[in-house]
Amino acid sequence: MPLSLSDPNWYPIASSEDLPFRHVYQGQLLGRELAVWRADDGNVNVWENRCLHRGVRLSIGINEGQELKCQYHGWRYANRSAGCTYIPAHPADAPARRIENRKYPVREAYGLIWSAANDEKPFAPFPGAEGQSWFALRPMPVNAAPEDVVAGLARLAPDDQPADLLPGLTVRLGEIVYFVQPVDAGRAVIRGLLPETPADALAALRHHNEHLTHLRDRLERAAARKPAPEPLQPIYEKVSADLATMPDIAVPRGNTLNVVVSRKWQSADGVIGFELADRDGKHLPTFQPGAHIDVHLPNGLVRQYSITNGPGDLLSYVIGVKQENASKGGSKVLVETVREGDVLAISEPRNNFPLRRDATRTVLIAGGIGITPLLSMARFLDKSSLPYELHYFTRNGESVAFKSELDALHGAVHVHTGLARDAIRGTIDQVLGPHQFANHVYICGPGAMLEMVQETAARLGWPDEAVHFEYFQNDKTIDASSAFDIELARSAMTLHVPAGKTILEVMREAGLTVPSSCEQGACGTCLTTVMEGEVDHQDVYLNKSEKASNTCMMTCVSRAKSARLVLDI
Amino acid sequence: MPNAPDPITRNLWHVVAATDELPLGLVETTLLLDTRLALTRGNDGEPVVWLRRDEEQGDEIDAGTIHDRLPVRTAYGYTWTCLGTPADDLFPIPEFAEPDRVNMSCGSIGIHVSAPRAVENFLDMGHFPYVHTDILGSEPHTEVKEYDVEVSEERDEVLATKCRFMQPRAAKSATTAMEVEYVYRVPHPFCSVLYKSCPEDESRRDVIGIFLQPMTEERCRAHLLQSMIDSTSTITDLRRFQQTIFGQDKPILENQYPKKLPLDPRAETPIRADKSAIAYRRWLSQKGITYGVIPQAS
Incomplete structure (x- = not known):
């Protein structure tokens, strides 16, 4: 049977030993090249050996532990999802589009790494696999057609004890099981397993290696006399159409997914930790540091929570929720009614x-x-291993959340507890110091604290683009007294926004589907490009320079200073 | 059998050798568009190029006995030829004629990749910190700032301007890190010229040209030209610098798949920093170039 690119069988593609700490191994299966690497959490990744950006082999990339970094432009791809988390050429942007490398199924078993060209068949142990502690022989590459290699192995059997041909190019010779890895139409690798580790492992490896070398020489001599089979021609899948263009400001709106609350615990006084996992144990989508998820609460509200996870840690998301006494029914529902095992x-x-x-x-x-x-x-x-300082201000020692996670960090982590307002200001002043080239500060906390850091940073000469922040909520009173017209350029529609109604409401009443989430100018979901007109910004999402640019706005709270706004909708 | 080159490619002037390095009276051999060529220089010093038959590299030959000559141009220190009907002129590099510049050919490097992939790498700034670490870029300064790209109808070339990048050691004469400004021209499907701020004289620009000789669809030779304002470095230093740079690019380019440049916008994932590459791919597509590229399926 000729080899096919869509062969659904599982084959071994490497020995477990081929994947030492932080290495990237170049594997091959059915004409395709694979980048195979083990993350620090033990997970093995089998990806198409090609960076989606410019086609450079990922097997020459750098295994950073939980992310793989391409050698050419330093793009980073996450463990498990193969999703891109960082594009160094645009360091201030979150890669808004979902850039994900092609990946293949993987299983580590019996000292071997197994993969398949597609997901059609679940992995199944070979007959007789269970109950032994298998020992992998040295692999033997052979330049011959895989089916000829199987036949050659079968001929090694003594007359009185014929070889046992198993499915998936597998041959059992006595107690040894040989798998033929189909590299290409004319190339194969023999991978053998002994049922247990021999007393003299090195001698056994040498013996079998010698034995297989003789077989290889015979098979290659025979193959040289035959016409070489046509190599398989793998197809590089096209990237999705939206990846092929270069958008300026994207308004991403993903789908929702259901997760189960796999753990709920008191992380600190006033902070509840929630661990959210896929119901079938699959990995969750790629995220970047600083990212948040919208959580749809049982009472119909939607709230944003930041992901606390580290790189490539996608088996669950961990969020922290504040226990508020007088909460408006957002976090309160999560804290009080959602239990472990619930689906959100x-x-x-x-x-x-x-x-x-x-x-x-x-x-x-x-x-x-x-x-x-x-x-x-x-x-x-x-x-x-990038330098950073983390300063964490809390009311008291009991309210320090995620303590063990913080203890596991290697950088400078400073916890400041119980400081009064002036002392906090003094500490921040000291911590920031005068601004220097390529210094950046990130702040997240109560509104008053954000403003304090912003003021201090400005006083010390930090430019806006070096001060990064995210508000939880918009505490400002929204002034909805203006009335104006909006022209929707792409929808070819002009609408009137009366006093007391938001742009978002007016657009929805006109039948348009527009994304939104917090509807208080804090989450950034309804970010819209402004083509003409002067915006009356009332949100806390955009920073000063973005507001001043007058090129974008949040339609849920912001309005017009001019009589007319032209929006790219 | 290799595919026949498209007519546009066939009628272009292509670089084949550094003129100074062609031996007088001896045969040099090379490959252009899957075609075997022989080259020599006559006693007048002028290069002669013809379709190679049974000549071998190093054979003695009298240029006067060669009759079926291919058209030849010498420009920018290099010998150019054409397998079809050539245009009158090669693209201009006016700076080459300025009297106080050091002009030099910096060697020819074989690369197992298509010529357009090599051009695209030359246009790319994002790889500086990763491939030319501590020379043309260094982490953490990885940002490619916004720049302008246009395709000049009048001159029929791709032009990228206001390209800026933070470089630790932009040129042989640079001693400290500086933000350099680049202008890139692609005046020929397989050639590009770069103008960069000169560490020695703020009002002028160093010029570096890369001329790719497409040997096959998946193999090329990169010929380098430097036209510098540099009063202190020796020619050996300057050549060594450029050879270091291209020596760093070579292994990356040879690990690029597919080796031909895909013109389908959905073959790879562009970002804003790749604006010049996108313009170059479109320009090749519009010209109808099919050699060394994977044309967009219509």
Whole structure:
């Protein structure tokens, strides 16, 4: 039977030993090249050996532990999902589009790494696999057609004890099982397993290696006399149409997914930790440091929570929720009624708080529950050995959340407890110091604290683009007294926005589907490009320079100063 | 059998050798568009190029006995030829004629990749910190700032301007890190010229040209030209610098798949930093170039 690119069988593609710490192994299966690497959490990744950006082999990339970094432009891809988390050429942007490398199924078993060309067949142990502690022989590459290699192996059997041909190019000779890895139409690798580790392992490896070398020589001599089979021609799948263009400001709106609350615990006084996992144990979508998810609460509300995870940690998302006494029914529902085992709908991660990884100094300042996105950032910087300082302000020692996670970091982590307002200001002043080239500060915490850091930073000469923040909520009173017209350029529609109604409401009444989430100007979901007119910004999402640019707005709270606004909708 | 080159490619002037390095009276051999060529220089010093038959590299030959000559141009220190009907002129590099510049050919490097992939790499700034670490870029300064790209109808070339990048050691004469400004021209499907701020004289620009000789669809030779304002470095230093740079690019380019440049916008994932590459791919597509590329399926 000729080899096919869509052969659904599982084949061994490497020995477990081929994947030492932080290595990337170049594997091959059915004409395709594979980048095979083990992450620090033990997970083995089998990806198409090609960066989606410019086609450079990922097997020459750098295994950073939980992310693989391409050699050409430093793009980073996450363990498990193969999703791109960082594009160094645009350090201030979160890669808004979902860039994900092609990956193949993988299983590690019997000292071998197994993969298949597609997901059609679940992995099944070979007959007789269970109950032994298998020992992998040295692989033997052979330049001959895989089916000829199987036949050659079968001929090694003594007359009185014929070989046992198993499905999936497998031959059992006595107690030894040989798998033929189909590299290409004319190339194969013999991978053998002994049922247990021999007393003299080295001698056994040498003996079998010698034995297989003789077989290889015979098979290659025979193959040289035959016409060479046509190599398989793997197809590089096209990237999705939206990846082929270069959008300016994207308004990403992912689908929701259902997750199960796999753990709920008191992380600190006033902070409840929630661990959210896929119901079938699959990995969750790629996120970048600073990203948040929308959580759809049982009472119909939607709230945003930052992901605290480190790089490539996709088996669950961990969020921290503040226990508030007088909450407006958001966090309160989560804290009081959601239990372990409950199912929640969440959005795909979105990032309004991207972390630049091109700073010479990164200062992370957290107040209270604001630790959550900064913990994620610190973990990413930590794993890439980039310098950072994390300053975490809390009311008292009991309210320090995620303590063991913070203890596991290697960087400078400072916890400041019980400081009064003036003392906090003094500490921040000291921590920031005068601004220097490529210094960046990230703040997350209560509104008053954000303003304090912003003021201090401005006084010390930090430019806006070096001060990064994310508000939880918009505390400002919205002034909805103006009335104006909006012209929707792409929808070819002009609508009147009366006093007391938001742009978002007016658009929805006109039958348009427009994304929104918090509807208080804090989450960035309804970000819209402004083509003409002067915006009356009332949100806390855009920073000063973005507001001043007058090129974008949040339609849920912001309005017009001019009589007319032209929007790119 | 290799595919026949498209007529546009066939009628282009192509670089084949550094003129100074062609031996007088001896045969040099090379490959252009899957076609075997022989080259020599006559006693007048002028290069002669013809379709190679049974000549071998190093054979003695009298240029006067060669009759079926291919058209030849010498420009920018290099010998150019054409397998079809050539245009009158090669693209201009006016700076080459300025009297106080050091002009030099910096060697020819074989690369197992298509010529357009090599051009695209030359246009790319994002790889500086990763491939030319501590020379043309260094982490953490990885940002490619916004720049302008246009395709000049009048001159029929791709032009990228206001390209800026933070470089630790932009040129042989640079001693400290500086933000350099680049202008890139692609005046020929397989050639590009770069103008960069000169560490020695703020008002002028160093010029570096890369001329790709497409040997086959998946193999090329990169010929380098430097036209510098540099009063202190020796020619050996300057050549060594450029050879270091291209020596760093070569292994990356040879690990690029597919080796031909895909013109389908959905073959790879562009970002804003790739604006010049996108313009170059479109320009090749519009010209109808099919050699060394994977044309967009219509």
